[in-house]
Amino acid sequence: MGGLYFEDVEVGDSYTAGPYRVTKSEIIRFAQQYDPVPEKIDEEAAARSIFGGLTACGPHTFSIYILLTSQLQPRLHFLGGLGWDELRMPNAVYPDDELDLDLIVLEKRESRSKSDRGILRLRIILRNQRRETGA
Amino acid sequence: MGGLYFEDVEVGDSYTAGPYRVTKSEIIRFAQQYDPVPEKIDEEAAARSIFGGLTACGPHTFSIYILLTSQLQPRLHFLGGLGWDELRMPNAVYPDDELDLDLIVLEKRESRSKSDRGILRLRIILRNQRRETGA
Numbered sequence: 001m002g003g004l005y006f007e008d009v010e011v012g013d014s015y016t017a018g019p020y021r022v023t024k025s026e027i028i029r030f031a032q033q034y035d036p037v038p039e040k041i042d043e044e045a046a047a048r049s050i051f052g053g054l055t056a057c058g059p060h061t062f063s064i065y066i067l068l069t070s071q072l073q074p075r076l077h078f079l080g081g082l083g084w085d086e087l088r089m090p091n092a093v094y095p096d097d098e099l100d101l102d103l104i105v106l107e108k109r110e111s112r113s114k115s116d117r118g119i120l121r122l123r124i125i126l127r128n129q130r131r132e133t134g135a
Numbered sequence: 136m137g138g139l140y141f142e143d144v145e146v147g148d149s150y151t152a153g154p155y156r157v158t159k160s161e162i163i164r165f166a167q168q169y170d171p172v173p174e175k176i177d178e179e180a181a182a183r184s185i186f187g188g189l190t191a192c193g194p195h196t197f198s199i200y201i202l203l204t205s206q207l208q209p210r211l212h213f214l215g216g217l218g219w220d221e222l223r224m225p226n227a228v229y230p231d232d233e234l235d236l237d238l239i240v241l242e243k244r245e246s247r248s249k250s251d252r253g254i255l256r257l258r259i260i261l262r263n264q265r266r267e268t269g270a
């Protein structure tokens with residue numbers, strides 16, 4: 001099984017994935033299921049919203065970020081996520097945006113309770129094709 | 136248009152939504168699209184994972200939380216989310232779990248730059264049918 005384990009990763013290492021192209025139909029389909037407010041599923045309502053058009057809902061952007069972390073090359077083996085701090089989405093994601101991901105290792109320490117694993121603190125940035133940060 | 140606006144909400148107010156029942160097929164379908172690692176999409180691989188079975192991926196849990204915020208009664212009118220701090224998922228979400236949401240208003244202030252809106256700081260808790268906090 002390829003990919004990187006805790007012991008293979010050093011502070012300062014960085015990895016990238018993407019781009020992922022977000023389509024209008026995916027934006028609408030996702031929002032219909034998980035954020036079914038008019039401005040996320042209807043183009044006319046979206047045009048009148050503060051975003052001026054259809055934009056991906058927050059969990060959709062978050063989902064794309066997770067998808068891209070699963071596409072890092074080489075693969076990083078995660079057992080699970082302990083949490084997220086300072087999750088920010090300063091720029092909306094519009095149809096046909098292309099998102100890529102940068103992951104930087106800020107900190108690593110071995111688990112105090114379980115000797116077969118460790119904990120990484122990561123900085124993860126999504127950017128669109130205009131190089132604006134998305135999350 | 137019903138629902139609550141900024142001026143209708145006070146610090147200390149709380150709102151609830153749910154329950155939302157999470158099915159196995161929804162867990163697998165979501166992960167196939169956004170977190171396609173073996174332990175999220177395959178029952179045998181999941182049984183060998185640290186969770187001991189299929190569990191909803193992080194963005195799926197996040198999506199259910201957003202869905203429940205859109206189902207609060209009365210509805211709260213949000214223009215957008217500025218961000219999330221301390222997003223934690225201390226307990227896994229398993230098939231047939233039923234999640235409900237508690238939202239508490241911690242702080243409110245008017246926007247400095249835009250007089251027609253304000254900013255709320257919220258504490259939002261997802262709980263399953265065993266009353267464990269999910270996010």
